[in-house]
Amino acid sequence: MAKHAQTRKTWEQPSAASAPASDRQAVYVTQPALPELEAFLPYLQEIWDSHILTNGGSMHRRLEAALCAYLGVEHISLFCNGTQALITALQVAGLSGEVITTPYSFVATAHSLLWNNLTPVFVDIDPHTLNLDPARIEAAITEKTTAILPVHCYGYPCDVEAIRAIAERHGLQVIYDAAHAFGAQDASGSLLRHGDLAILSFHATKVFSTFEGGAIICRDEATKRRIDQLKNFGLSADGTTVEVTGTNGKLSEIHAAFGLLQLQGVDEALEKRRRIDQRYRAGLAGIAGIRCIQGVGETVGNHAYFPILVEPEFGVGRDALFAHLAAHNIHGRRYFQPLISGLPMYREYPSASPANLPVAHQRVEQVICLPIYPDLDDATVDFIIGLIAGAAA
Numbered sequence: 599m600a601k602h603a604q605t606r607k608t609w610e611q612p613s614a615a616s617a618p619a620s621d622r623q624a625v626y627v628t629q630p631a632l633p634e635l636e637a638f639l640p641y642l643q644e645i646w647d648s649h650i651l652t653n654g655g656s657m658h659r660r661l662e663a664a665l666c667a668y669l670g671v672e673h674i675s676l677f678c679n680g681t682q683a684l685i686t687a688l689q690v691a692g693l694s695g696e697v698i699t700t701p702y703s704f705v706a707t708a709h710s711l712l713w714n715n716l717t718p719v720f721v722d723i724d725p726h727t728l729n730l731d732p733a734r735i736e737a738a739i740t741e742k743t744t745a746i747l748p749v750h751c752y753g754y755p756c757d758v759e760a761i762r763a764i765a766e767r768h769g770l771q772v773i774y775d776a777a778h779a780f781g782a783q784d785a786s787g788s789l790l791r792h793g794d795l796a797i798l799s800f801h802a803t804k805v806f807s808t809f810e811g812g813a814i815i816c817r818d819e820a821t822k823r824r825i826d827q828l829k830n831f832g833l834s835a836d837g838t839t840v841e842v843t844g845t846n847g848k849l850s851e852i853h854a855a856f857g858l859l860q861l862q863g864v865d866e867a868l869e870k871r872r873r874i875d876q877r878y879r880a881g882l883a884g885i886a887g888i889r890c891i892q893g894v895g896e897t898v899g900n901h902a903y904f905p906i907l908v909e910p911e912f913g914v915g916r917d918a919l920f921a922h923l924a925a926h927n928i929h930g931r932r933y934f935q936p937l938i939s940g941l942p943m944y945r946e947y948p949s950a951s952p953a954n955l956p957v958a959h960q961r962v963e964q965v966i967c968l969p970i971y972p973d974l975d976d977a978t979v980d981f982i983i984g985l986i987a988g989a990a991a
């Protein structure tokens with residue numbers, strides 16, 4: 599796993615300056631929980647026997663049904679990744695003009711708008727949930743606005759009722775980027791039930807993974823059929839012609855099979871995450887200037903991430919604490935710095951101005967996502983808490 603992280607230079611990797619000073623084995627922000635390899639072999643055998651490798655085979659159908667049952671949703675369409683799912687969700691929604699979204703997310707959120715020729719309009723976040731602040735949405739609505747694209751960032755719920763009320767008042771669609779929200783619930787059940795559409799990511803770094811993968815959750819059978827057509831090049835149901843400009847967003851049988859296996863262990867994985875989350879919260883509770891995020895309206899968390907905010911009372915800056923952890927081979931991440939609104943393809947939009955997004959700018963300078971994954975042991979969690987406590991000035 600250490601090899602993975604050292605060979606990829608993407609969002610933000612540990613730099614040479616933060617190279618490990620201790621002999622401790624490197625701990626990264628996440629690590630996928632893998633079942634025994636032997637448990638995967640019967641699935642592979644079935645695929646080999648069938649010679650059906652993709653295009654909606656039996657593994658694919660079984661995983662869609664199993665996920666609907668597990669998540670308590672009615673219609674799900676699997677995708678090769680969350681980004682393609684989001685691009686297709688925006689396409690099936692038939693949007694035009696402007697879409698209100700958050701600057702505080704992974705870049706795939708806004709990129710999916712550009713891929714649909716839609717204009718992102720950034721609205722600031724709530725300082726406590728780090729999600730779109732509903733109180734600021736209406737001021738950003740114009741006659742060109744057609745939708746809101748909120749993100750349940752880190753798996754913590756958006757203020758779904760306030761967003762729904764605004765959308766209804768202005769006749770807007772709501773498409774949730776729920777890439778982080780697998781298994782997270784509020785009083786109404788799965789967070790995925792909110793909005794006109796919601797998307798998930800099943801990337802290796804997610805709570806539930808198919809190596810790469812994703813899904814769209816929709817409300818009715820007709821929409822599911824349109825999504826399935828769009829992810830299959832736009833082919834007609836009988837395959838004789840092409841009716842719309844679709845893409846290839848399909849999930850292969852091998853990915854779907856891995857999902858079926860992962861699903862068997864997901865409750866145990868979520869429970870292990872919950873215990874780690876509790877241990878962090880208890881250990882960090884007494885440290886002035888370290889704030890943990892609390893999911894507002896959450897009834898069941900998925901503990902996909904463990905973000906902390908390093909506030910001025912801590913006495914030591916966020917980057918100094920980040921470097922201190924890295925020097926002890928603990929590699930958290932400063933998700934989501936840089937803000938999307940600061941990236942070259944977004945910074946010229948009027949709504950991307952830092953003056954429009956003061957909370958997002960403040961919080962992104964304070965955040966560290968600490969390591970959290972099912973196999974992270976208590977001793978390491980305690981070591982990380984000890985490092986943070988020891989760094990306080």
Ligand code: T4K
Nearest residue numbers: 603608609626628629630679680681704706777799801802
């Ligand atoms: N919307 C939102 C809000 C999202 O956060 C994302 C993706 C999407 C949409 C799009 O969904 P996908 O198209 O990706 O399905 C990661 C993921 O690549 C990305 O899926 C995720 N969000 C984003 C937040 O994080 P990186 O560049 O941080 O990943 P990487 O490779 O640096 O991995 C982080 C750590 O995880 C490594 O230090 C080691 C560990 N790791 C990683 C991989 C890939 C493993 O232990 N095993 C692995 O296989 O982007």
